[in-house]
């Protein structure tokens with residue numbers, strides 16, 4: 001008898017829509033593993049900055065990506081044994097990650113790594129192409145979004161809480177540009193595919209978003 005595949009819930013959406021917050025909590029409620037795929041692209045950007053690499057050099061970026069050792073431990077992200085958690089969450093790293101993520105060779109290297117997170121009893125994965133490319137057979141796919149001004153408010157508040165000063169107009173512009181780059185690149189663009197359930201959290205708390213997704217999952221998994 002063949003083994004049942006490890007179930008996956010894929011949550012994709014634009015920056016600061018709340019994917020990470022919601023996906024992590026859904027995983028915790030279910031007792032499943034969690035993959036923040038954006039963190040992997042961010043780590044490539046941090047590795048490139050550490051090595052002084054140009055973000056135009058796809059070949060060197062892909063080599064760096066293949067060679068880097070990563071670990072998520074104690075709520076921190078470790079890159080080649082050094083804590084990269086603070087660099088990881090800056091807006092500059094997010095923008096650089098969006099640039100390196102447009103390279104097919106970088107995406108190919110990260111594909112295998114991402115699939116390696118799929119372990120029993122299940123995986124909740126968030127990103128831009130979780131349902132379309134990395135886990136196309138996911139049992140539940142969600143496109144989670146919110147209006148740009150709402151996302152900008154959330155990101156601004158989040159940055160200020162972390163002591164990272166940012167001007168609101170700059171946050172709006174950074175998100176707008178990042179959305180555009182992530183949605184218009186030729187490989188694995190951010191898109192609401194028809195097999196993903198649409199969830200607009202503009203007027204919704206994170207708790208309500210988590211409850212909605214758990215409800216969808218129960219409906220899907222009932223015999």
Ligand SMILES: Nc1ncnc2c1ncn2[C@@H]1O[C@H](COP(=O)(O)OP(=O)(O)OP(=O)(O)O)[C@@H](O)[C@H]1O
Nearest residue numbers: 014015016017018019020021154158201204205206
């Ligand atoms: N429904 C919600 N209502 C209000 N705030 C929310 C909601 N969902 C998430 N947030 C807050 O918005 C901020 C951004 O959320 P989060 O980092 O999870 O977004 P993200 O989509 O994973 O972003 P990125 O793709 O840039 O990593 C966080 O501070 C989070 O607590």
Ligand SMILES: Nc1ccn([C@H]2C[C@H](O)[C@@H](COP(=O)(O)O)O2)c(=O)n1
Nearest residue numbers: 037038039041097098101127128129
């Ligand atoms: N599956 C993914 C995840 C992330 N990216 C790129 C695009 C984002 O702008 C950047 C940072 O991601 P975030 O941490 O903000 O979710 O990484 C991608 O292309 N595919």
